[in-house]
Amino acid sequence: MPELPEVETVRRGLAPVMEGGMIEKAVINRPNLRFPFPENFTSRLEGQKVLSVGRRAKYLVLDLASGEVLVMHLGMSGSYRIELAEGVSAPGIFHHPRSEAQKHDHVIISVNGPHGRANIIYNDPRRFGYMDLVARSEMETHKHFVNVGIEPTGNALDGALISQLFASKSAPLKAVLLDQSLIAGLGNIYVCEALWRAGLSPERKANTITRKDGKATKRSELLATSIREIIADAIKAGGSSLRDHKQTDGSMGYFQHTFNVYDQEDKPCKSNGCKSTIKRIVQSGRSTFFCPTCQR
Numbered sequence: 163m164p165e166l167p168e169v170e171t172v173r174r175g176l177a178p179v180m181e182g183g184m185i186e187k188a189v190i191n192r193p194n195l196r197f198p199f200p201e202n203f204t205s206r207l208e209g210q211k212v213l214s215v216g217r218r219a220k221y222l223v224l225d226l227a228s229g230e231v232l233v234m235h236l237g238m239s240g241s242y243r244i245e246l247a248e249g250v251s252a253p254g255i256f257h258h259p260r261s262e263a264q265k266h267d268h269v270i271i272s273v274n275g276p277h278g279r280a281n282i283i284y285n286d287p288r289r290f291g292y293m294d295l296v297a298r299s300e301m302e303t304h305k306h307f308v309n310v311g312i313e314p315t316g317n318a319l320d321g322a323l324i325s326q327l328f329a330s331k332s333a334p335l336k337a338v339l340l341d342q343s344l345i346a347g348l349g350n351i352y353v354c355e356a357l358w359r360a361g362l363s364p365e366r367k368a369n370t371i372t373r374k375d376g377k378a379t380k381r382s383e384l385l386a387t388s389i390r391e392i393i394a395d396a397i398k399a400g401g402s403s404l405r406d407h408k409q410t411d412g413s414m415g416y417f418q419h420t421f422n423v424y425d426q427e428d429k430p431c432k433s434n435g436c437k438s439t440i441k442r443i444v445q446s447g448r449s450t451f452f453c454p455t456c457q458r
Contacts, residue, residue, distance in 0.1 A: 163290075164236050166314065166347030167396035169220050172242060175253025177215040179244055180224065180282065183275020185210050191268050196237060196292040206230065206295055207271065219310045219346035223301075230295045233306055237290030243267075245281040269293065311344040314389050315397075319345065321378030321386045328368040329376065336364035336445050345389070351424050352392050354451045358423040359388035363457045364450045365443075395420075423451040431456055 164172075188204040200206070211227040224232040242253050269284035284291070296304050311327075312319055327345070331338045339345065339353045348356075357364050362371065362385060371381035378386075399420070422432050427442040431453040438455035 165349035172253040183273040187272040189270040239288040240286040240291035243283040321383030324382040325372040331368035338368040356388040360385040
């Protein structure tokens with residue numbers, strides 16, 4: 163499943179083509195994806211101006227002039243293809259090729275925007291993605307967002323906040339960092355990478371890096387900084403280039419070449435002076451990669 167940097171990369175690819183544009187036509191080629199489409203889905207899109215293309219956690223959100231927001235989730239294998247007069251592009255940068263088979267083109271949104279007319283095509287072989295229409299005024303209380311935690315991309319995520327969020331959590335750090343109700347958008351890859359940068363073991367109890375008074379500790383501050391930096395680096399590089407995801411211009415990503423621990427089992431640790439190797443363990447059914455020497 164794509165993580166926050168992948169979704170942000172897709173957003174940045176769609177925004178120049180869609181923002182300020184008018185949706186002239188919407189076509190759905192099946193009645194559902196993971197869930198059925200909302201009632202009158204296409205007619206509620208057609209004729210609407212796209213005010214902005216945003217992101218909340220792992221959701222893409224298109225703010226429409228009607229007062230509704232088109233909420234889109236990529237699921238496991240969803241991708242977008244942009245067809246312009248001058249050619250085709252695809253937003254997102256990820257490691258394995260994405261489906262381009264037209265039989266998996268489930269939604270086509272035709273927009274007349276800043277770059278002229280464009281078809282925005284949603285392709286999803288596994289159909290784990292979904293789309294919904296939500297009233298703008300109900301966004302924060304809607305089921306998609308009511309339990310979504312803080313974004314990890316700004317200074318609001320600091321050591322003090324992590325200390326407060328984790329104070330009552332005795333579960334392993336890895337598991338707590340994957341809790342979307344605390345910090346939104348983090349997934350397996352970037353949690354592994356952030357913990358390595360912070361020198362913290364994924365097996366350490368989350369509340370051991372906190373203070374009872376909720377103030378920052380050296381470890382909580384370092385973790386917050388590591389999370390913000392790894393997300394920023396991945397967005398800058400265009401995403402992690404993992405399976406089934408592609409950037410809007412169709413190119414594949416390169417951030418995976420800078421992974422320090424993720425999928426690096428038995429390879430030397432890249433920390434200066436460390437002679438250990440990266441290990442893999444399974445936590446809650448997911449692979450965790452870490453250095454047993456550097457991460458405590």
